[in-house]
Amino acid sequence: MNLEKIRDGIWEIPQSAKAGMRVPARILSSETLIQTLDEGVINQITNVATLPGILQHALCMPDGHWGYGFPIGGVAAFDPDEGVISPGGIGFDINCGIRLIRTNLTSDEVAPKIKELLDTLYKNVPCGVGATGLLKLPEAEFKHVLVEGVGWCVKNGYADHADQDRIEEQGCIAGANPGKVSSKALKRGLEQLGTLGSGNHFLEIQVVKPENVYDREAARVLGLDRPNQITVMLHCGSRGFGHQIGTDYLQIFGKAMAKYGISTGDRELACAPFTSPEGQDYFAAMKCAANSAFANRQVITHRIRQSFVKVFRKSDNELGMNIVYDVAHNIAKLEQHTIEGRSRRVLVHRKGATRAFGPGQKEVPEVYRNIGQPVIVGGSMETGSYLLLGTEQAMQETFGSTLHGAGRTLSRSKAKKMVRGNELLQKMQKNGIAVRAASLPGLAEEAGLAYKDISQVVDAVKNIGISRPVAQMTPIGCIKG
């Protein structure tokens, strides 16, 4: 398909490229990364461009790769009156996201105790197939979690108000309705609060080396204020609860499409008008899953803090384990954006993409409002992760969106053919990364070689201007589900 370069870092596929496209599609990338762009991304992002009510252009971020329905890295905004909502533009793992926690500790203090720390965390944060949380809630209580999100955590001693302020949407999206959630979804979620999951989900102990801080002043505002500071990063989502909502509504939408005269050609792109009963029901259920994911990351944060207190024999105050920020990268949200010179409300889908609001936006916590919204980007477990900031340019060009990770290039089975789990474990330990994994084959599937070079991907968004790097975090301990 024809890729037309619009400017440095942005390529466009014209509306004429595929029958039914309502808007052009845009690939954000770099001269190097665009060479390895897979055909699947182009096919999927142009499919997205055919959906009713899509505005301006369908976008794919530089870490994009092909997935199901939308590509991973896909961003699309829809007219809430005329457009659709699609579970395939959000993913089964609703509000999969990343949280970054700072500490007052430095690598000198943590390195000698890293094994003890990982063992303690591994016990306190259950992970892997079939893991249940240490918290088992009755259904009526779980429904409160779905409506209140992190607010429920505050009431129950898992969070304080300072935590709430540093989470996207303050950890609670209004309008969640448990009445729109199946009993199966509820049952699947009851015992999983506080669990990590598996796949690419992780809990990482990281160090911020002085040479990896690119904006010292912004880093200070974000709480990264000492050399070789230890941070904790957490990547997980809404667990079986969210996965079941995705499964349930995919089938409901599949049947509803005929009723609304919509055909997409790809069943994973099943969608319904946003204003239809099905669309509104899914949106209300999706919010339940989003809130459960915020609460899940919060309960895990609580366990992480407890683990640090135990291992380092210091108080919460001495440890200073404040949340830097928490982002959702699989979600749809109603947001205000300026489109063709007019400020309007739009429904933004982000699937494997992060909100990246620029300075001054009211959605950005007050402490960060001058610098822009923190964007947390999870790299592969071998290469490290990044903290960036949203920009005004992201508001203008990408509906305030940016990348979410390094982006996979190798399939899971290919990665396993190239490296065995136990060899990778030894290699990582030799390179100064302690590892606890629920699954050795699973570890091999997540090897660094399966991902794009994260620094290239971060350079791409920096050069395009939609995010601004603040610091890189290097892993020294990793828990994989």
Place this chain on the structure above:
Amino acid sequence: MRPVFLWQSAEDYAYLLGEKATVDFMAYSYNYLPDIAIADVAFEAAGDTPEELFRAAALAAAGVMIRLADITVTVQKTITIQAETLEDLLYQWLSELIYLKDVERVIFVEFDLTIKHIAGLFELAADCGGGEIDPAGHELGQDVKAVTYHLFEIKEVDGKFEARVVLDI
């Protein structure tokens, strides 16, 4: 179609068929597809009858999550499902097994199932045998989040039933 075991190599496959095996996995046909999905897992499954296909697909999905040979069957469950098409029946069948993995923490590996087509509806009835997940005693794989409709299909070729499925990981 020879089943190819997902874990790592022929050695692992030999281990699978070793003395710990409680199920004759060779009786079922499935194959993981390395080039269909990047972050997820794709497989194809086949059988002479819809029943054989559904059995093979269930084992393929279970084999992503756990080393099947590790499981000792201790739990029995009957599952019944109705759907308008055979494809929807397969989608719901696999989704049900993934649901039970989370809710009952059981992975099923033995299936005695029948599929009937009555009055425009496909009906599945399955007596399933499985074991509870035990991280200490079982080699775990990846948690399956959901069955996707991406490239999802069932086709009948020369009297055999074949399916392609992508699981969200």
